[in-house]
Amino acid sequence: MAVALEAGLPPEFALIARHFRPLAGPGSLDLADDAAVLTPPLNRELVLTCDAMVGGVHFLLDDPADLVARKLLRVNLSDLAAKGAVPLGYLMTVSAPRGTPDAWFASFAAGLAEDQARFGVSLLGGDTTSTPGPISLSLTILGHVAPGAAVRRVGARPGDGVWVTGTIGDGALGLAVGQGRLADPSGHLLRRYRLPDPRIGLAISGIASAGMDVSDGLVQDLGHLCRAGGLGAAIDAGLVPLSGAARAAGPEWLAACLTGGDDYELLLAVPPDREAALAAAAAEAGIDVARIGHFHRGAPRVSVRGPDGAEMALPSGGWSHF
């Protein structure tokens, strides 16, 4: 008997063709091959990063699939933004329980399509498998920068200002909302938890002496910049930009804003003589930036002055998986 393969593609391939092929971009070979093949941008350095997201850990199991997809893409875009990189494309793995409804994949792909258009990236390749556990996702993103222009965690100098984009703490409070621990009349906090705003387009190369995105909590991530640079940092809680919704949660949530994760804002070291350039870049990109403190000589530690003028006692770090 001849095996009539053309009529009998297994469901896995049909699923990929139906939902993921429309997302495929240049170099992807239409997802019909074993690998993507692409010419790297001329005279640019590559920037590569990846993140995993697991149902019940990084998102809530009843979160809409399109928002889960967009968050997966956006947390990786945020890492590119922290490098000052231009997004190029991404590869993705999706491990889902057997019986995951086709509508889940349709919504997941629709979310990706929306953000691909918004951020100028396309799908290069991927792998779709089953799992006996919760939905488990990974995404590797590829971007590029001018040679030597990537902003790194190392590089902050004493006297540099500590700057952040957007508002801090919405993600941590949004998680509390999702868990039923906090009210969110406007829906702003939950939206920010589910759908971060990666700061792609803020031209930080040549302006920030160091930087990263805030994913594990402002204080912990600022500690990373301190350790990388071998210096301390002092910030003022009263200068940390909070959204109206975060302010409305009340002062008892301030520590959660400063130490909770999922902000996906940029945390930058900016020398005083480049503040004007930062302001211009921020205005050009339509992104708010705020100076919340400064780096200083000393042991790599972060001190936070509270609203009463005294140093705040904070839990010693952000989120750890182990």
Next chain:
Amino acid sequence: MAVALEAGLPPEFALIARHFRPLAGPGSLDLADDAAVLTPPLNRELVLTCDAMVGGVHFLLDDPADLVARKLLRVNLSDLAAKGAVPLGYLMTVSAPRGTPDAWFASFAAGLAEDQARFGVSLLGGDTTSTPGPISLSLTILGHVAPGAAVRRVGARPGDGVWVTGTIGDGALGLAVGQGRLADPSGHLLRRYRLPDPRIGLAISGIASAGMDVSDGLVQDLGHLCRAGGLGAAIDAGLVPLSGAARAAGPEWLAACLTGGDDYELLLAVPPDREAALAAAAAEAGIDVARIGHFHRGAPRVSVRGPDGAEMALPSGGWSHF
């Protein structure tokens, strides 16, 4: 209170520093940053691919961690080999249950170190998270080829021979061994299931008119080459190279060898006038190759002549996750 971060890194970061940082190569920024930054090889095209592996689906939960790690790396190396690409580096995500012993990570990293040295790749970046499900892994690998030299699934022509490397079916039978359905006195089948041999180093560019690696079963994957090229293929089961251990399993396992997955051998279309070049490349790399049939004009279907000379009735495809 100042938060003394230098003394209190969360366990996640310590785990990364202890086990994964020693694997980090050029461009990885020592895994101490948000992304890898590297200069792409001059005048080369990039080849990118990724695979996920889930405990209980792609490997057995009691498989040694070093072998799981090496398989994860090797299945991706196999995709590069199918393109004729030179490996460069990889990014990896590891989602593991809380309480996964440190010894598991140590063994996992030792396996990676061994195969990094063997295949000339290094770790560029990654993400480590917890999961309430089984261990869930993903790996994205980056390689390079001369411009236009990547072997693709499309390109087979009528009259091209169907060629394979190594031996076919060991992986499928090794899975049966692991599940207790088959004896394996020599241990060869289980070893091949757990540790495929990616055919990195076989210089197929300019020789193979099309190719891919066999991961979902020989017949199904040959069907992919047929569909991509718009032509049929006829193979002879008696020409398919089987290991001594697979032969010893008996003729009732032949169909499993032809349709089971996890071979990670190369499946190539080679024009008759390039067979000598293939033989020379195979000898140079120390890899066995065998001609098992040919491509022909016609509908994209695969026919398999069995040991009795009649066409074999085979299940209609290989493995599908959904």
